[in-house]
Amino acid sequence: MKRFSQYVALAAYMVFLAFPLAWLLSTALKTPREMASTDPAWIPDDPTLANFTAAFTEQDLVGAAVRSLIVALASALLTVVLALPAAYAMARIRGALSRVATGWVLVSQVFPFILIIIPLFMVLRNLELTNTLAGVVVVHVTFTLPFALWMLQGYVRAVPRELEEAAAVDGAGRLRSIVSVVAPLLAPGVVATLLFSFISSWNEFLFALVVLKDPDVMTLPLMLARFTGPEGVARLGPLAAASLMATIPSLIFFAIIQRRLKSGLMAGAVKG
């Protein structure tokens, strides 16, 4: 009975999560007339692919998706590469510097993005990184790094020191014990950080809008905004079709990488 109620709760949660996607799909297949109906239906009376055709012919969605993928993957990997050693140091090396660094990471989270967008833009301009995907990657890494550090630090703390000490007893140096003992145990944390960084970058709009001027370098969120007008008026059909396509790469990425999100790796690692 308990198991049954768990399944019911899980099913309800799945429906809750799937509802927006299903509605997006339904909207993407409707004609403008059907979208304006006061009796909305899940299954369109007269399904059409015209919205997908319009979305793909009017905007370079494929090119934008490729660029978004490059930016999101590069941002996610760079974030993890930079955050991992820093998080290890913050978690393992106790002292005033570590406490200040941890505090600073937290403080940096309270700054509204809009406050620093102008100075950041000027820095990028001086580095000749405006209007380049590399510039967007730099910005995205800058903004995801503090939270990634915070996340990974928690995972590092969860790895018992005794494991490293045991490795040291067996003759492993610090680097060796980090690479061979700690890093594999941090895999779930690395995966969670990768996912967080990837999705943050994939969805990011405002910085990309400001940094990228040339239509040939624009990312996917900027393309989606082109289907919207003033005062909340939008071309709903093509927007729904394009948004649906935009969710697919992140779903695939999630599906591939989520298998690494395991728990219990350290169960029984330390006795007593």
Add this chain to the structure above:
Amino acid sequence: MRIKSAVAAAALLALAAACGSGGSPQGGTSSEAPKAAEPVKLDFLSLAWQKESVEANKAIVEEWNKANPGIQVTYVQGSWDNVNDQLVTQFEGGDPPDVIHNDSPALSNFASRGYLLDLKDKLPAELKSDIPQAAWDTVTFGKESGVYGVPFLQESQVIIANKKLLDAAKVRIPTTDNPWTWDEFAEVSKKLTKDGAFGVAWPMKSPVNKTLNLALNFGGTFFQTDADGKTTVKVGPEEKEVLQRIYNQIHVDKSADPKTLGMGTADPLPGFYKGEYAMLPVGVYLRQQVVEQAPEGFEWITLPPLKGTSTNQGAVSQTLSVAADSKHPDEALKFMEFFLNGPNQAKLAKGDWLLPTSVKAASDPSITGKENGWDVATASVKSLVVAPFLKVNGYDEWKSKVATPALQEYYAGKISLDEAAKKLVEEGNKVLERY
């Protein structure tokens, strides 16, 4: 091993990102001067978003680029929702687009900060004479009366109506020469309110611009400037007139559907097609949505602006401006002169379902025919006068912090007209004092 792979992959991707960008900080605002053989490059930030409008914009830019190999324009499509955040950052960073599409309410602030080029003494004579002074007034700001853009598209408030319901009620169909007065409109609305349907819907999610533009029907300006140049809010009998009349339709006559009050501009359309209300006072551009969405056999008609003491309405223009930081202002102006000539303005107006400011364009057969109410829409341009709020520094803050909640509460029947007026004036003046 995994870490090494990750580092290598990140480095490769970062390299790919840098190399694959395809863009460089070139264009009109580049710090590098173009070589003699290189064409001048201009960035044109456009906010067109409807399919026909984007196509018209692109076609005109393409035509220009073919005819002018020495001045090449890059068409960059922006978004109305975020354009001002984008522009402020790019202006401050010294890297704005050369030619900027926006609307006149945004220009005052940008002009006062020195972001936009004053075009007063630079405008080509033909372009200047083709656009009436009333439209130029919407882009003229400051003590020097600088002209900070070229107005090219305007929006008026018309009434889109269900023709079958109007015919069935046997009401007089107004014409441009003989429009409905507000009294007639109220009577017709009452007559059309029957069998569970309402005469009219007032979508008032964003009530301020609509109310202020219509208030000019009775001479309501909402702002006054004294001899020292200090602007204050005023809500006298002229300003209260339209507010009271809309309120009466909702709460006294009950001829306006109260559930549409919280809706955005286009939200009442499904109910309109279904016959839940017979008339929608909306901007002319909403005709496009009706054409695209209305069910087969749905007959609709565009009715001219209402008349109070006059048919005057506040005009807000879409504009093209030149960035003060543009390295090629003369070339930008040449492009704008071409982009906004009569035939091109007619194409742009048709694509956006708005009204051209160009006198030549206004007589173009493509936007003066009876189909889809173009004749009524285009004729309504003569009712447009400069919206007084365009000249008010601090209007945006007054609008969002004071006027929007005050008018929403008033139309919802939560506060009286006097209470709303008091808020608009007292809280509003505190806001304006800061500017």
